[in-house]
Amino acid sequence: MTADTAQSLARLAAERVDHRFKGLPPDADGLTVAELAGQRRNLFTGGFTTPVLALSAERLEHNLKLMETYAARHGLAFAPHGKTSMAPQLFQRQIEHGAWGITLAVPHQVRVARAFGTRRVFLANELVDAAALRWIAAELDADPDFELVCYVDSVRGVELMDAALRDAGATRPVDVVVELAAGEGARTGVRTETECAAVADAVAGTRTLRLVGVAGYEGEVPKADTGRVTAWLRRLVALAADFDKAGRFAGLDGIVVSAGGSAWFDAVAEVFAEIPELSLPVLKLLRSGAYVSHDDGHYRKLTPFNRVPEEGALEPAFRLWTQVVSRPSAEQAFVNAGKRDAAYDLDLPFAQVIRRDGAERPATGVSVTALSDQHAWLATTPEADLEVGDWVGLGLSHPCTSFDKWQLIPVAEADGTVVDYVRTFF
Numbered sequence: 019m020t021a022d023t024a025q026s027l028a029r030l031a032a033e034r035v036d037h038r039f040k041g042l043p044p045d046a047d048g049l050t051v052a053e054l055a056g057q058r059r060n061l062f063t064g065g066f067t068t069p070v071l072a073l074s075a076e077r078l079e080h081n082l083k084l085m086e087t088y089a090a091r092h093g094l095a096f097a098p099h100g101k102t103s104m105a106p107q108l109f110q111r112q113i114e115h116g117a118w119g120i121t122l123a124v125p126h127q128v129r130v131a132r133a134f135g136t137r138r139v140f141l142a143n144e145l146v147d148a149a150a151l152r153w154i155a156a157e158l159d160a161d162p163d164f165e166l167v168c169y170v171d172s173v174r175g176v177e178l179m180d181a182a183l184r185d186a187g188a189t190r191p192v193d194v195v196v197e198l199a200a201g202e203g204a205r206t207g208v209r210t211e212t213e214c215a216a217v218a219d220a221v222a223g224t225r226t227l228r229l230v231g232v233a234g235y236e237g238e239v240p241k242a243d244t245g246r247v248t249a250w251l252r253r254l255v256a257l258a259a260d261f262d263k264a265g266r267f268a269g270l271d272g273i274v275v276s277a278g279g280s281a282w283f284d285a286v287a288e289v290f291a292e293i294p295e296l297s298l299p300v301l302k303l304l305r306s307g308a309y310v311s312h313d314d315g316h317y318r319k320l321t322p323f324n325r326v327p328e329e330g331a332l333e334p335a336f337r338l339w340t341q342v343v344s345r346p347s348a349e350q351a352f353v354n355a356g357k358r359d360a361a362y363d364l365d366l367p368f369a370q371v372i373r374r375d376g377a378e379r380p381a382t383g384v385s386v387t388a389l390s391d392q393h394a395w396l397a398t399t400p401e402a403d404l405e406v407g408d409w410v411g412l413g414l415s416h417p418c419t420s421f422d423k424w425q426l427i428p429v430a431e432a433d434g435t436v437v438d439y440v441r442t443f444f
Contacts, residue, residue, distance in 0.1 A: 023110060023135030030107065030441050031055075039426040040359070041070030051426070051439050061339070061434040062373065068341040068409065069355035071420070072430045073311065075437055077335035084330045085309050086115040091329075092287040097121045097140045097276075099307025103421045105440045106134035108310055119165070121305040125150035128166070130443045132157060140276065141168035142235070142305060144197070144206060146175050148182040155188035167230060167274060169197040171208045176220040176227065183226035191228040194221060195274055196261075198254050200238035207234055214257055218266055229266055231274030231301070232258045236282050247282045251289035262296045276303035284322035284329075308417045311335040315365035315415025336420055338367060338412040340394065345406050351396040353410050356389045359423055365415035367394060373409040381410060 019027075031052035035042055043065030046054050059065065061072055089096040095118040100109055109120050109131060119138025122128050125147060128139055145151065145168045157164055170176055176194075183192060196214050199207030208214045214232075221229045234254055236247045258275045267273050273296055278286040283306045290302040308317050312332040323331050338360055340353035360367045366389065369381040383402030388395040394412070398404055414420045421427075422444040429438040 019110060019114070020135050020137070026134040027107060027110065033441070035426075040424060041066055041068070041428070042426065043067070051441070055436070055438055058435050058437060061428060061430045061436055062376070062409070063434070064436065066339075066428070066436075068339055069353075069359045070428065071336065071338050071359070071424045072428045072436075073440060074333075074335045074337070075429050075431045077333040078311065078429065081309050081312055081332050081335060082111055082115045084332060085306070086117075088283075088287075088329060089304060090116065092291065094278075094287060094290065094302050094304045096304050097138070098310065099123070099142070099279075099305050100131060101127060102307035102418050103310055103440070103442060104130060104444050105421065105427075105442045106130065106136075107438075107440050109134065109136055112310065118301075118303065121307065125153070128154070132164070137163055138165045139167075140303065140305065141166060142233070142276075144169050144171055144175050146178040146182075148178075148185070151179060151182040151192075152186040154192065155183055155186040155190075158190040158192070159188065165193070167193045167195055169206070169233060170194045170217055170221060170227070171197045171199070171206055173217055173220040176217060176224065180224040180226050188226055191224075191226055193228050193230045193274075195231040195233040195276065196221075196229070196257070198232060198234040198250075198257055200234060200236060200250055201240045203240060204238040205235070207238075211253075211257060211260070215261075215264075218261060222266070228270075229261075230270060230272075231267075231276065232261065233274065233276035233303075235279060236277050236286065237279035242282070244285060247285045248289060251277060251285060252292075255289060255293050258300070259294060259296060262298070267296075267298060270298055272299040272301050274301045274303055276301075276305060278304035278306050280306045280308035280317055281320040282322060284326050311417045311420070313415050313417055313420070314368050314370070314413030317415075317417070334413060336414050336417070337370070338414055338420075340410050340412060342396075342404060342406050342408045342410060343393075345404065348400070349398055351384075351398055351404055353394045353396060353412075354392065355394055355412070356392045358391055360389065360394070360412065361414045361416045361419040361423075362389050363416055363419050367412035367414055369396065369410055370413045371411040372404060373411070374405070374407075378411075379403075384410070386412065
């Protein structure tokens with residue numbers, strides 16, 4: 019950890035707890051985050067109010083170690099996507115667990131990462147905003163240790179970047195990778211190899227940009243399955259080899275080839291292992307980000323570890339604790355968390371456990387059927403034992419839209435002892 023990173027994280031620990039942070043104990047107002055963490059309060063008896071989102075300390079550490087091991091085993095560099103958590107404390111833990119750097123999606127996220135000393139950023143998006151490019155040029159010029167790589171996918175985009183960087187008086191070129199689209203009708207990216215070459219030629223015609231590799235996102239492959247994803251990844255590798263053969267990477271120390279979301283990183287590992295020997299070392303950069311907390315829905319179903327169980331298994335680290343506030347009938351109940359608190363873009367939350375008088379049991383016969391802004395609608399069958407005042411622990415689907423609803427998230431051990439707090443910046 020650099021001195022700058024340590025100082026920035028220390029400032030987070032010195033932040034005062036107050037009304038801005040949902041779920042924290044009201045009697046903790048005025049304490050610093052470090053002071054509150056030092057009290058090691060219990061999530062269930064220490065004055066926390068519902069709803070409150072918590073991360074499992076043990077599962078978080080398990081997931082960090084598992085992906086560190088996976089990347090090393092397959093010879094991959096790892097730049098986990100920071101948009102998932104936007105939590106600099108987690109960025110630092112990911113780097114301590116072997117990450118090459120952090121992937122981000124928009125300039126504001128880069129500003130957050132830089133404010134906390136992140137030295138390597140892979141911007142998995144096109145960047146044509148002149149104001150953002152001026153800021154990035156200043157960051158690169160001021161810090162020789164700062165490395166940034168971003169996408170390009172059009173000649174027009176290259177022209178806009180070049181104009182903005184020249185106007186900014188940039189002295190260091192911005193490293194770029196040509197983004198290969200995942201297919202017709204997919205998201206961003208160049209559709210054909212011929213067009214890729216035209217974009218690369220445009221980069222070569224500037225002094226402000228430097229072509230360092232190729233990249234893309236296999237999660238956008240239309241009707242994705244193993245065969246289609248593998249075929250696209252091989253196109254990406256072939257593009258890197260063709261660019262290298264054409265001498266497009268001359269003068270570099272290495273070539274970047276990057277892909278990898280959270281659903282197909284096993285295919286990325288397999289195909290990247292096939293990358294032929296090129297004229298320079300290849301940085302095989304994986305970008306999966308949802309692993310850090312995993313989930314109880316979308317990624318539980320899609321994770322590649324389901325296909326390769328011998329490699330290990332991620333564990334869902336989130337639980338949203340809510341309280342039953344109304345039980346109007348034998349078939350219905352309401353808890354005090356809704357769209358403002360829980361991810362709902364991919365799946366509704368999942369009722370998992372019930373706590374009453376310090377005892378925890380499965381939420382048998384309880385399911386979430388809808389969300390209002392501040393309530394979850396529960397359907398209850400005759401076997402459901404549920405009363406007003408009970409705490410209900412909900413599992414969530416989609417980490418990216420879970421983190422973004424909470425600014426300060428308790429990290430709790432299995433017995434409920436809160437040992438840390440994670441600050442997010444969205």
